[in-house]
Amino acid sequence: MKSYEYSQRRRRSHKSGSSGLVSMPRREAISPDKFNKLKINVGICGLGTVGTGTLDVLMHNRDIIGARALPIRVTHVADIDVQHAAAVLEQYNLADIKVSSTWQALVDDPTLDIVVELIGAASAAHDFIGAALSAGKSVVTANKDIMASHGGELLALAAENKVDLFFEGSVCGGIPIIAAMKEGFAANNIIRILGIVNGTTNYILTNMTEYGISFADALAEAKRLGYAEAEAENDIEGHDAARKIAILASIAFNSRVKDDMIPTEGISGITQWDIAYAGEFGYVIKMLGIARSDGQIIEARVHPAMIKKSHPLAAVRDSYNAVFIEGDALENAMLYGRGAGALPTGSAVAADIISAARNIAHNGRARWGCTCYRSLPVKQLSETKSKYYVRLQAIDLPGVFAAITAKLGEQQVSMASVVQKRSMEDGAAEIVLITHEVNHQHLHNALGEIAALECVAEIGSVIRVEDSEA
Amino acid sequence: MKSYEYSQRRRRSHKSGSSGLVSMPRREAISPDKFNKLKINVGICGLGTVGTGTLDVLMHNRDIIGARALPIRVTHVADIDVQHAAAVLEQYNLADIKVSSTWQALVDDPTLDIVVELIGAASAAHDFIGAALSAGKSVVTANKDIMASHGGELLALAAENKVDLFFEGSVCGGIPIIAAMKEGFAANNIIRILGIVNGTTNYILTNMTEYGISFADALAEAKRLGYAEAEAENDIEGHDAARKIAILASIAFNSRVKDDMIPTEGISGITQWDIAYAGEFGYVIKMLGIARSDGQIIEARVHPAMIKKSHPLAAVRDSYNAVFIEGDALENAMLYGRGAGALPTGSAVAADIISAARNIAHNGRARWGCTCYRSLPVKQLSETKSKYYVRLQAIDLPGVFAAITAKLGEQQVSMASVVQKRSMEDGAAEIVLITHEVNHQHLHNALGEIAALECVAEIGSVIRVEDSEA
Numbered sequence: 001m002k003s004y005e006y007s008q009r010r011r012r013s014h015k016s017g018s019s020g021l022v023s024m025p026r027r028e029a030i031s032p033d034k035f036n037k038l039k040i041n042v043g044i045c046g047l048g049t050v051g052t053g054t055l056d057v058l059m060h061n062r063d064i065i066g067a068r069a070l071p072i073r074v075t076h077v078a079d080i081d082v083q084h085a086a087a088v089l090e091q092y093n094l095a096d097i098k099v100s101s102t103w104q105a106l107v108d109d110p111t112l113d114i115v116v117e118l119i120g121a122a123s124a125a126h127d128f129i130g131a132a133l134s135a136g137k138s139v140v141t142a143n144k145d146i147m148a149s150h151g152g153e154l155l156a157l158a159a160e161n162k163v164d165l166f167f168e169g170s171v172c173g174g175i176p177i178i179a180a181m182k183e184g185f186a187a188n189n190i191i192r193i194l195g196i197v198n199g200t201t202n203y204i205l206t207n208m209t210e211y212g213i214s215f216a217d218a219l220a221e222a223k224r225l226g227y228a229e230a231e232a233e234n235d236i237e238g239h240d241a242a243r244k245i246a247i248l249a250s251i252a253f254n255s256r257v258k259d260d261m262i263p264t265e266g267i268s269g270i271t272q273w274d275i276a277y278a279g280e281f282g283y284v285i286k287m288l289g290i291a292r293s294d295g296q297i298i299e300a301r302v303h304p305a306m307i308k309k310s311h312p313l314a315a316v317r318d319s320y321n322a323v324f325i326e327g328d329a330l331e332n333a334m335l336y337g338r339g340a341g342a343l344p345t346g347s348a349v350a351a352d353i354i355s356a357a358r359n360i361a362h363n364g365r366a367r368w369g370c371t372c373y374r375s376l377p378v379k380q381l382s383e384t385k386s387k388y389y390v391r392l393q394a395i396d397l398p399g400v401f402a403a404i405t406a407k408l409g410e411q412q413v414s415m416a417s418v419v420q421k422r423s424m425e426d427g428a429a430e431i432v433l434i435t436h437e438v439n440h441q442h443l444h445n446a447l448g449e450i451a452a453l454e455c456v457a458e459i460g461s462v463i464r465v466e467d468s469e470a
Numbered sequence: 471m472k473s474y475e476y477s478q479r480r481r482r483s484h485k486s487g488s489s490g491l492v493s494m495p496r497r498e499a500i501s502p503d504k505f506n507k508l509k510i511n512v513g514i515c516g517l518g519t520v521g522t523g524t525l526d527v528l529m530h531n532r533d534i535i536g537a538r539a540l541p542i543r544v545t546h547v548a549d550i551d552v553q554h555a556a557a558v559l560e561q562y563n564l565a566d567i568k569v570s571s572t573w574q575a576l577v578d579d580p581t582l583d584i585v586v587e588l589i590g591a592a593s594a595a596h597d598f599i600g601a602a603l604s605a606g607k608s609v610v611t612a613n614k615d616i617m618a619s620h621g622g623e624l625l626a627l628a629a630e631n632k633v634d635l636f637f638e639g640s641v642c643g644g645i646p647i648i649a650a651m652k653e654g655f656a657a658n659n660i661i662r663i664l665g666i667v668n669g670t671t672n673y674i675l676t677n678m679t680e681y682g683i684s685f686a687d688a689l690a691e692a693k694r695l696g697y698a699e700a701e702a703e704n705d706i707e708g709h710d711a712a713r714k715i716a717i718l719a720s721i722a723f724n725s726r727v728k729d730d731m732i733p734t735e736g737i738s739g740i741t742q743w744d745i746a747y748a749g750e751f752g753y754v755i756k757m758l759g760i761a762r763s764d765g766q767i768i769e770a771r772v773h774p775a776m777i778k779k780s781h782p783l784a785a786v787r788d789s790y791n792a793v794f795i796e797g798d799a800l801e802n803a804m805l806y807g808r809g810a811g812a813l814p815t816g817s818a819v820a821a822d823i824i825s826a827a828r829n830i831a832h833n834g835r836a837r838w839g840c841t842c843y844r845s846l847p848v849k850q851l852s853e854t855k856s857k858y859y860v861r862l863q864a865i866d867l868p869g870v871f872a873a874i875t876a877k878l879g880e881q882q883v884s885m886a887s888v889v890q891k892r893s894m895e896d897g898a899a900e901i902v903l904i905t906h907e908v909n910h911q912h913l914h915n916a917l918g919e920i921a922a923l924e925c926v927a928e929i930g931s932v933i934r935v936e937d938s939e940a
Contacts, residue, residue, distance in 0.1 A: 053799075057657050057658075060799075061657055061658065061659055061798070061799070064659055065657055067724065067841075067843040068656055068724060068843065069656060069838070174800035174801065175803055176654025179646075179649060179650075179654055180646050180649075183646070183649060183824070184638070184649055184818075185817065186535065186539060187527050187528070187531055187535055187816075187820030187823075188531065189531050254537065254538060312785055312786070315780075315782055316782070328530070329523075329530075329531070329644070329817035330644035330807060330808065330813070331807070331811070331813065331814055332808070333808070334804075334805075334806040335803070335805055335806075336804040336805075337800060337801070337802065337803030337804065338800065343800070343801065344801055346799055347657050347797065347799035347800040348654075348800075350657030350799070351653060351655065351657050354657060355656075358838065359834060359837065362835070362836065364829060364834010364835070364837055365834070367834055368828065374537070
C-alpha cells in the first residue's frame, strides 16, 4: 500500500456564500483548476466495524476515487477509545491523523467538509448529527435506528442548513437502495415493497430450507459463524427489519413511517414441517418486510411469509439481502447484495461521502432532503389482509374438516385448500389449510374458536402467503 | 386525469452566472420561495414508444413528482410526424403544447431547460444532443447506440457546457444501473460485470428451458408476442447486448470500451440437448454480457454461457434483465427489472429528467460527466480464457475418447469431465466435454483437429461455462 498523501490542511468555510462574500459566488467557486486541487476533508466518528471498513475502502481505492470524482482525505477521527482508534489508523499508515475522543471535536473542526457518524449509540449519534448539520457540515450516517426514529427531523435540519444528510449504509449495506428509491424510481407511484432486509434471518431460513435443520440448530450455526449476535432477538424477532422497512416506506410513500408503527413477528416458530409443506405448495419461506400503499393509507409489516419459488426473492439465499419494488411505471425491480459487513457497508458509506463531496465541489448540496410531503395513516395489524397457511393437529379426524371449516366460515374466512398431511404417532393427523385473502382479525377470531374445539389438539403454525399481485 | 396545469412560460437563461450577473450568484438563485414557484420546462424529441411512455409517466405522476422534487412541465415536442405527435398530445389533454417537426426547434427554444432525445436514428440523435448541450441545455437520452459509440465525446461536451447528459434509459430500461455504477458503487474497484441485458434472448432461452421447445419455435413465439422484432438479428446475435456492455464496461473500468471492440456470439445454435445437459451438470444457459478488468486490460464479450442454477442470474426469467456486479468492497450486487418497454424505460427517462431538474434548481449540474480517466487496452477474443462445454458426435466409440483427449492435450486444453450421453440412431454416440479454464485459441485449434478426426462426425455446440469466482 502506498503511503497516504498528505497535503496541507486548508481552512475553508462552506458558509462563505452566506457570509457576504459576493465577489466569489458559490456556483463559480470551483474553476477547473481549483477543482483539480480541491480536496475534501472527512472526519469519521466511530472506528468500529463499519468505521474501519469505510476507512479501508477510502484508503484502498483512493486513487480510483480521486480520479473518478475528487480526492477525499480522512483528516480527523473520533472514537471514545482513542487508543483503539490510533491502532486502527496505524494499520493504514495514518498514524499522524488527528484523533479525538469526542464527536464534538469533529463538529468544532473547521477544516472538515463532511463528517461520518458511525457511533452506534443512538443518543450520541443523534446529538452529533444534529450539531454537525447545524455547523454546516454534510453528514453521512449508517445508523438505521436514528434514521428510522428521527430521520424526518434531521433531514429537515440538513435542508435548513443547505447541506446533505446521506444514509445509504443504514439500509441493506452495500445495496444502493436509498438512492434508487430517492432518484432512480422518483417518477413512480410506488405500490409495494417486499424486502429481505435482515441477513441473519435469511441465513437461518436458507439453512433450514436447504439442509432440513431445525431453527435452533440453524440459529446456533449462525451464531458460531458470526451471522447472528449472541443476543439475536433484535434480528430474529424482526425489530431490525422493521427499522429498515420504516425508512424505505417513508421514502416510497412520501409519508413518515416509524418503526414502532410496524407490527413484527419473528421466525422462531417456523418448523421444518412448515418449510417442507411450503415446498409442496410451490413456496419458500422468507422473512419479509412488506410495505404497500394505495395513496390513502400505508400498510407495513414484518413477518415470515411464503412466496412462490419462481419469485426473484426466492433465489436470495444465505445472508444476502434484496428489496423488490413494484411501481406503476417501472413494473418491478429488485436490488440484491450484501446487507451487512465492514466492506459492503463501507462501500455504501464511502459512496455517500463521494456524493456529498461532489455536491460540495459543484455547490449542489441539498439536492434532495426529506421527501415526506404528506402524512398518511398506517394500518392497524387487525385491519390487514393476507392469505394464510395454517398448520394444526386434529385428533378426531372424521368430523374435523366440517368443524374447522364451519368456524372459518362464521368469520368469513374462505379457504383455498384443506389438506391432510402426515399422521402423528398418537393417532392425530396434521392438517394444512390455505386461505384466500382474509382479514387478520377475522382469521385470528376463527383460530381462537378452532383451538377450543375438542377435535383440535394444537394450532402449530400460522404463516402468511404473499403470492398476490400488488 | 386532471387537466395539465399550464402556467405562463418564463424566459430563463441558465447562463446567467457566466453573463456577469454577479448580483444574483447562481448558488443563491433558488430561495425557498422561488424554488416553490420554479417549474422546469422540458422538450421531448421523438414521440415513439419510449417518448410516449415518458410523457405518460410525467403526466400520470406529475403531482407526486412535483411534490417529491419540483414541478416538471413538458412544453414543447418535436417529431418528424407532426400529426402523430399532435394525436399523442391530444390523449394527454396537451393539445395546445407546441409541436415542431425538427429537433432544431427544441434547441432554439430558449424556454426549455431540459431536452429529451428519443429519436432513435443515430445521426440525427448525435447532432441533436451535441447542439442541445452546446446551447446550454441539459440532455436526457435513452439512445444506447449513440452512448456506446459517442458517449465519451458527448459527456465531455456536457462537462464543457456545465450541463448534464443523463442516459439511464439507454441500458436495461427501468433498472437504475447507470446511477448505481456512477454513484452507488463509486468507491469500488469493479472486478466483473455479468449482465442479462437483452430481454428478447432471455425470453427465448427461458422458454426453451422451461417448455423444452426449440430455438426456432421460441423465436417464433417471441415474435408473435412482440418480444422480438421481425428482424431479430440485432438481439439474437448479441449486437444490442454489446452496446449495453460497452456502456457499462466504460463506466466500471473508467476506460472507453466501444461496442465494436466486443466479440459477440448469438444463441441460434443452442439446442434443447445443450439445455438438458446443462441442467444435468447443474447449470442453466443464459445470454450474458461479460466485462472484467484487472486494472491493466479489459475483457468484454457477449455470448450464451452456462451459469450455476444457484447463481442469482439463473433466476432471471422471461424478458427480465439483470446486471450482477462484483466489486472489491461491495462483494457482489445485482440489479434486476424490466429492460425495455414504454413505461419502464419511461420511468428511467423521467427519473433522469427529475435529476437534471434538481441539478438545475440547486445549481449542481455536471456533478459527474465522463469518468473515463484512463485508456486500457481491450483483450482480443483469442486471448480470452473460459471453461467450455463441448458437445460432439463420435462414430467409432472405442478409440474416440483417447483420440479426442490426445488432441486436446496437445493444445494444453485440460478436461474437467468427458461423458458419453445418448446413442444416436445411426450408431454414433454423443459426447459432452467440460474443460477447465483454457485459452480460447487453444480450444479452437484443438476443436479444429478434433473435427477432422475420422471418428468424429460433428461438433455440435461449444458453450462457455461461467462458474468461476471473479
